[in-house]
Amino acid sequence: MHNIMKIGIDILGIDNPERIINFVNNYKDSEVELYVYGLEETLIKITKTENIVKNVCTEEVYMSDDSARVHRKKKDSSMIRMLDDLKNQIIDVAITGGSTGAFMASSVFMIGRIEGISKPGLASLLPTRSDHKFLLTDLGANVEAKPDDLLNYAKLGQLYMKYIYNIETPSVALLNVGVEESKGNKVYKDAHKLMKAEVANFKGNIEGREILEHQFDIVVAEGFAGNVLLKTIEGVAKSLGKMIKGIFLQNLKTKIGALLVKKGINAFRKKFDYSEYGGAFLLGIKKPTIKVHGAADENALYYAVQQAKQIHKTKLYDIMIETMEKGE
Amino acid sequence: MHNIMKIGIDILGIDNPERIINFVNNYKDSEVELYVYGLEETLIKITKTENIVKNVCTEEVYMSDDSARVHRKKKDSSMIRMLDDLKNQIIDVAITGGSTGAFMASSVFMIGRIEGISKPGLASLLPTRSDHKFLLTDLGANVEAKPDDLLNYAKLGQLYMKYIYNIETPSVALLNVGVEESKGNKVYKDAHKLMKAEVANFKGNIEGREILEHQFDIVVAEGFAGNVLLKTIEGVAKSLGKMIKGIFLQNLKTKIGALLVKKGINAFRKKFDYSEYGGAFLLGIKKPTIKVHGAADENALYYAVQQAKQIHKTKLYDIMIETMEKGE
Numbered sequence: 001m002h003n004i005m006k007i008g009i010d011i012l013g014i015d016n017p018e019r020i021i022n023f024v025n026n027y028k029d030s031e032v033e034l035y036v037y038g039l040e041e042t043l044i045k046i047t048k049t050e051n052i053v054k055n056v057c058t059e060e061v062y063m064s065d066d067s068a069r070v071h072r073k074k075k076d077s078s079m080i081r082m083l084d085d086l087k088n089q090i091i092d093v094a095i096t097g098g099s100t101g102a103f104m105a106s107s108v109f110m111i112g113r114i115e116g117i118s119k120p121g122l123a124s125l126l127p128t129r130s131d132h133k134f135l136l137t138d139l140g141a142n143v144e145a146k147p148d149d150l151l152n153y154a155k156l157g158q159l160y161m162k163y164i165y166n167i168e169t170p171s172v173a174l175l176n177v178g179v180e181e182s183k184g185n186k187v188y189k190d191a192h193k194l195m196k197a198e199v200a201n202f203k204g205n206i207e208g209r210e211i212l213e214h215q216f217d218i219v220v221a222e223g224f225a226g227n228v229l230l231k232t233i234e235g236v237a238k239s240l241g242k243m244i245k246g247i248f249l250q251n252l253k254t255k256i257g258a259l260l261v262k263k264g265i266n267a268f269r270k271k272f273d274y275s276e277y278g279g280a281f282l283l284g285i286k287k288p289t290i291k292v293h294g295a296a297d298e299n300a301l302y303y304a305v306q307q308a309k310q311i312h313k314t315k316l317y318d319i320m321i322e323t324m325e326k327g328e
Numbered sequence: 329m330h331n332i333m334k335i336g337i338d339i340l341g342i343d344n345p346e347r348i349i350n351f352v353n354n355y356k357d358s359e360v361e362l363y364v365y366g367l368e369e370t371l372i373k374i375t376k377t378e379n380i381v382k383n384v385c386t387e388e389v390y391m392s393d394d395s396a397r398v399h400r401k402k403k404d405s406s407m408i409r410m411l412d413d414l415k416n417q418i419i420d421v422a423i424t425g426g427s428t429g430a431f432m433a434s435s436v437f438m439i440g441r442i443e444g445i446s447k448p449g450l451a452s453l454l455p456t457r458s459d460h461k462f463l464l465t466d467l468g469a470n471v472e473a474k475p476d477d478l479l480n481y482a483k484l485g486q487l488y489m490k491y492i493y494n495i496e497t498p499s500v501a502l503l504n505v506g507v508e509e510s511k512g513n514k515v516y517k518d519a520h521k522l523m524k525a526e527v528a529n530f531k532g533n534i535e536g537r538e539i540l541e542h543q544f545d546i547v548v549a550e551g552f553a554g555n556v557l558l559k560t561i562e563g564v565a566k567s568l569g570k571m572i573k574g575i576f577l578q579n580l581k582t583k584i585g586a587l588l589v590k591k592g593i594n595a596f597r598k599k600f601d602y603s604e605y606g607g608a609f610l611l612g613i614k615k616p617t618i619k620v621h622g623a624a625d626e627n628a629l630y631y632a633v634q635q636a637k638q639i640h641k642t643k644l645y646d647i648m649i650e651t652m653e654k655g656e
Contacts, residue, residue, distance in 0.1 A: 129567045140505045143513040177468045177555040185471040185552060208560030212567035224513060225556045227505040228549075232536030232557055236564040239457045239540035243599075244572065247592030254592060260585025264575030271571075 004033050004051070007308045008082040008091040009301070011038035012060050013098025015294050020097075021045045023298040024052070032309065035091045037078035057081050067101030071109050079103065083110045086287050093308035095279065095290045095301075104141050107282050107289040116324045119145070120284030121153040121223065122291075123160065125277040126233070128212045135161055135170075135218045137283055140227030147190035150174070150220050154199045156283040156320055157218040163314040164307075169201045170217035175225055176205035187222060195220070208232070237272045275300030278307030288317050332361050332379070335636045336410040336419040337629070339366035340388050341426025343622050348425075349373045351626040352380070360637065363419045365406035385409050395429030399437050407431065411438045414615050421636035423607065423618045423629075432469050435610050435617040444652045447473070448612030449481040449551065450619075451488065453605035454561070456540050463489055463498075463546045465611055468555030475518035478502070478548050482527045484611040484648055485546040491642040492635075497529045498545035503553055504533035515550060523548070536560070565600045603628030606635030616645050 011020045017038070024034060025048045033051045036043065043054045059077035061070050071080055079098050086094045087110050096103055100122075108120055121138030128134065137153045138145065154172045161170035174192055176184045181192055183205060195202045203216055208229060211219070221229060244265075248258035258265075275297065279290040288311045292304045311317065339348045345366070352362055353376045364374060365383045374382060387405035389398050399408055407426045414422045415438050424431050428450075436448055449466030456462065465481045466473065482500045489498035502520055504512045509520055511533060523530045531544055536557055539547070549557060572593075576586035586593075603625065607618040616639045620632045639645065 129571055143505060143516075175556065177471060177552060177559075188471075188552075207563070208556045208558070209563035209566075211560060211563050213563070221556075222552075224505060224516075224550075225553050228503065228536045228553045228556050229560055230536070231505075232539060232560040233564055235535075235537035235539050235541070236561055237568060238537075240565060240568050243457055243596055247589050247596060250589075250592055254589045257585040257588030260588070261575050261578075261582045264578055264582060268571055268575060 003031075005031055005093070005309060005312050006033045006035055006053075006091040007305055007312075008035040008037065008085060008094040009305075010078045010082045010094070010096035010098055011036050011042055012057075012078045013096055013294060014292070014296055015097075016297075017042050019297050020301060023301040024048055026298075027302070027305070029305075032305065035082070035085065037082045039078070055081055055085070061098050061102050063099050065099065065102060067099065067105040068109075070099075070102040071106040080106060080110075083107065083289065086289065087111055092312045093288045093290065095292060095304050095308060097292045097294050097296050100280075100291055103289065103291045104282060107285055111285045111287045111289065114284055114286055114321050114324045117149075117152055117284035119149055120282045121145075121149065121156075122280050123153070123157060123283050124230070124274070124280040126230070126274070127271050127277070128214060130215075132215050133277065134214070134216055136226060136230060137218070137220060138223040138226045139230050139280060140223045141282065142223040143227070145187060145222040147187055147194050150187075150191040150222065151194045151198060152324070153283055154195055154202070154218065154220045155323070157220065158199070158201075159316065159320050159323060160283070161217045163316045163319065164310050165217075167217055171201045171203050171215075172199050172218045172220060173203045173206040173214065173216040175219055175221035175229060176207065179205045179207065181205070191220075191222075234272075241269070241272075276303050279304045281307075281311075283320075286317060286321060288312070331359075333359055333421070333637060333640050334361045334363055334381075334419040335633055335640075336363040336365065336413060336422040337633075338406045338410045338422070338424035338426055339364050339370055340385075340406045341424055341622060342620070342624055343425075344625075345370050347625050348629060351629040352376055354626075355630070355633070357633075360633065362633075363410070363413065365410045367406070383409055383413075389426050389430045391427050393427065393430060395427065395433040396437075398427075398430040399434040408434060408438075411435060411617065414617065415439055420640045421616045421618065423620060423632050423636060425620045425622050425624050428608075428619055431617065431619045432610060435613055439613045439615045439617065442612055442614055442649050442652045445477075445480055445612035447477055448610045449473075449477065449484075450608050451481070451485060451611050452558070452602070452608040454558070454602070455599050455605070456542060458543075460543050461605065462542070462544055464554060464558060465546070465548060466551040466554045467558050467608060468551045469610065470551040471555075473515060473550045475515055475522050478515070478519040478550065479522045479526060480652070481611055482523055482530070482546065482548045483651070485548065486527070487644065487648050487651060488611070489545045491644045491647060492638050493545075495545055499529045499531050499543075500527050500546045500548060501531045501534040501542065501544040503547055503549035503557060504535065507533045507535065509533070519548075519550075562600075569597070569600075604631050607632045609635075609639075611648075614645060614649060616640070
């Protein structure tokens with residue numbers, strides 16, 4: 001049992017804790033020991049007995065908490081207890097569904113940044129119209145990014161895509177307001193120059209217009225624009241989905257029409273259900289922390305745990321530390 | 329014939345000039361005299377004889393031209409000749425389908441900024457899932473915006489929505505990475521404070537997630553994020569449209585399904601065909617210039633001319649100048 005992985009799950013913060021409990025109780029994996037963190041009333045419902053460690057906490061992190069202070073003010077919360085165990089090498093990877101702000105700030109404060117990284121960036125895998133998926137970063141962790149930050153997100157993103165998805169030299173594009181090199185504000189123009197000089201397989205700029213059509217492995221964005229991009233994709237997909245549903249429900253004729261295309265529409269929905277892509281994670285900190293959606297279900301948790309396993313097995317974060325410290 | 333409006337149309341820059349020619353030849357409106365600007369070979373095809381003034385130009389503005397120099401380097405191009413006539417009060421409003429960069433730079437250089445405006449912003453009307461439409465600004469004219477710029481876009485946008493759409497006190501929201509007041513970078517935080525203090529009916533922040541669901545009259549964004557938002561809405565709507573089409577064309581069963589919902593799908597498409605909303609325009613210059621899409625058709629041109637008429641009739645730009653100069 002020496003090589004067993006220890007994966008932490010903060011079971012507060014998920015909208016429906018029953019889903020985590022179901023997932024934990026049914027998860028069978030001899031390679032993994034699950035460390036669960038939560039209030040006693042929830043942990044008591046966990047009936048799994050093998051490969052499980054329950055950590056009873058007395059506090060909970062709320063969305064309304066000041067993100068930057070949670071790690072000092074709520075030391076016995078499930079999120080902070082878990083991150084503390086990660087810091088002290090009791091667990092290998094930490095997964096939470098709690099407040100993104102608290103997750104990001106506490107991860108940075110408690111786990112620490114890789115040398116050379118001034119502000120870590122949030123990253124997540126996203127779908128395109130084809131089967132191709134890409135890593136988008138930064139999703140909003142750093143809304144005052146400097147060109148060096150964007151360069152580092154490109155480099156760290158490449159390591160993620162190389163080690164987790166076996167892409168030898170992942171391609172990188174920069175989100176911008178036009179495809180020409182001279183586009184954007186000063187931060188973007190300087191970032192473009194840096195990436196052109198230092199990032200292997202840098203493909204230049206990409207516009208929001210092409211975001212579901214391209215074949216790049218990584219799209220780098222400044223945090224504000226990256227956040228707008230992410231939320232607009234989600235928002236537009238959701239709104240259009242509602243419009244299509246409205247069209248289908250109009251009358252008997254359209255309802256029959258809907259039945260005839262049901263299979264395709266379900267596949268379409270599945271594509272924009274990101275849960276199979278794992279959670280979001282911070283690029284630039286020393287140990288892996290994963291943020292799943294507050295609305296995460298058993299499926300989303302399953303994939304987050306698989307992602308955690310991959311990250312741990314490939315020693316990705318050690319490689320990130322080494323690479324950045326060598327200044328490559 | 330004293331009160332006839334003179335509306336300029338730059339007939340180069342539109343992907344399909346036949347469409348402009350068709351539009352011009354068939355446009356009957358005793359209130360409007362059309363001033364058309366183009367190469368002789370195109371103007372010769374215009375057979376309309378009443379209320380038309382043809383301006384034969386010898387140069388054309390290309391996408392590849394340096395936007396900031398076009399007004400000096402291509403003085404006999406259709407775009408610059410038209411803007412020169414606008415400046416000299418020969419025409420009242422100028423409409424072009426040419427390069428957005430050249431359009432913006434030349435409009436600012438040749439027409440001039442309203443006192444108190446340091447960098448004009450680009451604005452356009454956009455649809456939501458309901459019948460509600462909203463003005464989005466800045467769409468990318470100013471990618472180094474200061475808080476004051478955003479405040480001015482809010483104020484000028486309110487005048488546009490008040491005088492063109494008869495909304496007494498148009499509501500304003502700020503595009504941001506979260507709804508809380510403290511969200512965003514320094515520019516956004518400061519802009520939020522300014523707008524809260526100075527903009528009547530300011531509603532706070534909006535996220536990309538809600539962009540097709542809200543009921544605000546104006547959404548103000550910093551130019552970079554506004555451009556990403558606009559292009560992502562267009563891009564995602566287009567990509568999802570292709571996916572739906574793919575689902576419908578899969579087999580005989582789905583093709584029958586498609587026929588049954590055809591009417592609703594066409595209405596859906598029409599909503600995301602922005603041509604009926606008029607063109608984009610610059611907020612913060614002294615006279616009205618309108619930019620239609622390069623892919624504009626007769627319909628889009630018709631609505632741009634109606635928009636130009638409304639702007640002229642309401643004396644909107646004079647009101648904007650007065651309001652800003654009074655510092656209101």
